[in-house]
Amino acid sequence: MINKLIVIGLCTTGLIANPMSTKFQKKEKNIYQSHCIPCHQHRPYSLEKVYMLYLKTFSGETIFKASLKAFLKEPMEETSVMTDEWIDDFSVKSKTLLSDAQLDEAIDIYWKLYDVRNKLH
Amino acid sequence: MSVSKNKGTNLLRSSEKSSLRRFLALYIILVIFLLLLLGMFYYQSQEKLMFSNQRTVLSNHANEEVQKLRKIHNHFTTKEKDNKNKNSEEMKSKQEYPQCEDFRSAIYDIERVKIFSRLKNENVNFDKEVYRVNNTIQFVKYLDDYYLGAKYLFIEIDENNQWYEDTMIEILTLGSFALIILAIFGLFFVNLFLRPMKNSMQLLDDFIKDTTHELNTPISAILANVEMMDRDLMVEKNKKKLARINIAAKTVSHLYQDLTYLTLDHNRKSKDEWIDLKKLIEDRVEYFAILAGAKKVKFQLDLNYSTIFIDAVKIARVLDNLISNAIKYNKRGGTISITLRSNYFVIQDSGIGIEAKKVGDIFERYTRFNSSEGGFGIGLNIVKSIIEEYHLKIDVASIIGEGTKIRVDFLKGTVNDK
Numbered sequence: 001m002i003n004k005l006i007v008i009g010l011c012t013t014g015l016i017a018n019p020m021s022t023k024f025q026k027k028e029k030n031i032y033q034s035h036c037i038p039c040h041q042h043r044p045y046s047l048e049k050v051y052m053l054y055l056k057t058f059s060g061e062t063i064f065k066a067s068l069k070a071f072l073k074e075p076m077e078e079t080s081v082m083t084d085e086w087i088d089d090f091s092v093k094s095k096t097l098l099s100d101a102q103l104d105e106a107i108d109i110y111w112k113l114y115d116v117r118n119k120l121h
Numbered sequence: 122m123s124v125s126k127n128k129g130t131n132l133l134r135s136s137e138k139s140s141l142r143r144f145l146a147l148y149i150i151l152v153i154f155l156l157l158l159l160g161m162f163y164y165q166s167q168e169k170l171m172f173s174n175q176r177t178v179l180s181n182h183a184n185e186e187v188q189k190l191r192k193i194h195n196h197f198t199t200k201e202k203d204n205k206n207k208n209s210e211e212m213k214s215k216q217e218y219p220q221c222e223d224f225r226s227a228i229y230d231i232e233r234v235k236i237f238s239r240l241k242n243e244n245v246n247f248d249k250e251v252y253r254v255n256n257t258i259q260f261v262k263y264l265d266d267y268y269l270g271a272k273y274l275f276i277e278i279d280e281n282n283q284w285y286e287d288t289m290i291e292i293l294t295l296g297s298f299a300l301i302i303l304a305i306f307g308l309f310f311v312n313l314f315l316r317p318m319k320n321s322m323q324l325l326d327d328f329i330k331d332t333t334h335e336l337n338t339p340i341s342a343i344l345a346n347v348e349m350m351d352r353d354l355m356v357e358k359n360k361k362k363l364a365r366i367n368i369a370a371k372t373v374s375h376l377y378q379d380l381t382y383l384t385l386d387h388n389r390k391s392k393d394e395w396i397d398l399k400k401l402i403e404d405r406v407e408y409f410a411i412l413a414g415a416k417k418v419k420f421q422l423d424l425n426y427s428t429i430f431i432d433a434v435k436i437a438r439v440l441d442n443l444i445s446n447a448i449k450y451n452k453r454g455g456t457i458s459i460t461l462r463s464n465y466f467v468i469q470d471s472g473i474g475i476e477a478k479k480v481g482d483i484f485e486r487y488t489r490f491n492s493s494e495g496g497f498g499i500g501l502n503i504v505k506s507i508i509e510e511y512h513l514k515i516d517v518a519s520i521i522g523e524g525t526k527i528r529v530d531f532l533k534g535t536v537n538d539k
Contacts, residue, residue, distance in 0.1 A: 052197050059231035059267035116197065116269045120237040121215045 031102050032109040043090065045082070051114040053081045065107050072096045072103060140318070141311055148307040149300075156299055160292040167288040172251045172258075175278070179251065179260035182224045182276045187264065189219035190228070194268040224278045228271035236270055240277045247273060256280050326383075333380045340377055343370040368411050375445055379499055382438055391432040391510075398436075398461055399424045405440045406459070409448060417454045418447075424461040429531050435507045442500035443468045443527055450525070469526040475519040483517065 040047045058067045071079050075092045096103060193216055218237050219226070227238030233247060242254045251260050262274045347367045352360055406420050413420065429436065447457045447470035455471040475483060484505035508515045512532055519525040 048197075052194060055270040056194060056267050059270045059272040060234065061230070062232060064270070116216075117236050119197075119215050120218045120269075 030105075030109055031098070032106045032113075035098060035102075036106060036110065039093075045086065047110070048114055050081075051110065055116065057081050061111060065104075065111060068107055068110075069100075069103055072098075072107075140315065144311050144314070145304075145307055148311075149304065152300060152303045152307070156296045160296055163292060164288055167284060171284045175258050176251050176260065179224070179258070179276045179278065180262070182221070182226075182278075183260060183262040183274055185221075186219060186226050186274060186276065187262070187268070190268040190271065190274070191266070193219070197269070224276050226277065227275040228269060229273040229275070230270045231267070231272040233273070238275075240275060242277065245273075245275050253280060256282075329380050329383070333377065336373070336377045336380075340370060340374050344374060364411055365415075368415055371408070371412060375441060378438070379442065379503055382434070382503055383499055391435065393430050393432050395428045395430055396433055396436055398427045398429055398466065401436065402440060402459060402461060402466070405437065405444055409441075409444050412445075413448050413457070416448060416451060418451045419456050421456055421458040424459065425463065427461055427463050427466075427531075431511055435510070439504050439507050439529070442504050443529075446470075446500060447472070447525075455524075465528055465530045467526060467528045469524060471524040474521040474523055474525055475517075476521060477519070480517050480519055 036047065040050070045053075054064060054068060058064045067079075072093075073096060075095060077087055077092055080087060080092055098106065197216060218239065220239060225239040225241065227240045227243075227245065228236045229245070229247075230236055235243075240259070242257055242259070244254060245259060245261070246252050246254070247261065249261070251258065253259075256279065257277050258280050260276045262276070264271055264274055343366070347363060347370060350363060352363065355363065402422070402424060406422065410420075444457070444459075447468055451457065451470045451472040457471075458467070458469045460467040460469075484501045504515070507513075508529065514530040514532060516528045516530075517525065518528075
């Protein structure tokens with residue numbers, strides 16, 4: 001009985017993951033969703049606002065992506081587009097642990113998601 | 122038919138007319154080129170003025186547009202935010218780009234990739250601030266803050282062509298006026314430049330006129346005495362000498378008659394009458410027989426009956442000059458063929474001929490075929506003036522080394538059709 005309860009408890013809390021459901025979840029989330037959204041969703045500035053801030057500073061897709069990648073790899077106050085107040089409150093983010101390829105993929109998804117060219121009429 | 126007009130040599134000789142025409146043509150071409158250049162500069166200045174006026178208006182439009190872009194940028198929302206209302210997801214996920222009735226705009230990023238455009242003409246120029254393209258004027262503003270990622274903001278308005286029409290009318294009106302004024306100046310300058318040439322010609326004419334007076338008496342005396350001399354009593358040697366004197370005297374007489382005609386006779390009133398050309402040609406051939414004989418030149422005559430209503434002195438000058446030239450420029454032992462038909466005559470020699478490019482110049486006064494021969498070069502000029510006076514037609518065909526053929530046609534009404 002006790003064993004049954006433990007198994008049910010682990011299953012509901014997710015400590016023992018169902019191999020099928022885990023596989024399904026990995027397919028659902030891309031690298032942007034799994035590595036960017038989780039941190040930013042708790043911040044006052046949404047990812048969209050950060051995108052617009054970046055776009056206002058760096059015009060053009062190539063420059064935008066290169067600048068963002070450079071910042072994520074080596075975050076510094078001087079290269080951050082966020083306000084001083086923001087940095088005082090939340091400090092500069094830590095270095096990304098993603099590889100270059102993963103970073104490029106995540107930035108591509110981010111660019112396409114908020115690309116203003118598709119959102120004007 | 123009567124030809125009663127008194128037409129002398131023209132005030133302006135053909136060489137002067139030719140110089141006048143060439144100078145005027147060159148002058149007019151230069152003036153037109155200069156006026157076109159000025160017109161072009163004026164057009165460009167007017168265009169710059171128009172651009173300057175439009176730049177202010179377009180700059181104001183651009184500033185308005187920047188403010189609108191700033192608002193859109195700051196309040197930009199996407200479907201992520203609007204996912205709550207899924208029925209209007211598509212519409213709400215798109216932001217309306219600002220539009221105005223007065224102008225159209227477009228934004229491009231720093232890599233010159235189009236972000237959005239409402240322009241009529243998409244072939245924008247990133248390097249010119251204001252420019253015309255397909256009946257529109259476009260203005261580009263470089264943004265410091267890249268709202269919506271835009272580095273370049275283009276403002277486009279429809280072009281008002283009123284300035285163009287006004288400018289073209291001004292250029293055409295002022296250009297035509299200036300052309301007329303400058304053409305009048307040109308004529309004045311031409312006369313000024315030609316004056317030395319005219320003076321030289323006048324001097325030569327005056328000299329010939331004065332000399333002519335002094336020639337008449339001695340020539341008449343020589344010819345009369347030669348005719349009166351009794352040849353029967355002369356030895357053969359003296360007869361030859363007399364013949365030479367006769368030739369020399371006739372040559373001088375011929376020259377005298379030309380000079381007289383040129384300086385005095387052509388001003389007298391024409392006395393036109395029906396002239397028997399066959400008889401006249403035979404007379405003139407007989408007159409020149411001694412001269413031709415000296416060069417062993419033979420005449421071949423093929424004459425039909427023909428008459429022409431003309432001044433006797435003038436038609437004699439025409440025939441004398443043509444026959445005289447045919448002898449003068451003939452080779453020794455050559456021939457002169459004279460053909461007469463009802464409405465034309467032809468005088469053909471077997472002489473040295475004339476270069477094709479010089480044929481047009483032979484009627485110019487003081488022009489000679491060959492400097493080795495004597496004369497003033499006035500004979501054919503006299504022929505031409507008479508031909509023109511009576512509206513006859515003269516054709517010259519010449520081949521170097523073979524000879525020259527001159528044909529004179531009598532036009533309708535001049536020849537006696539009886």
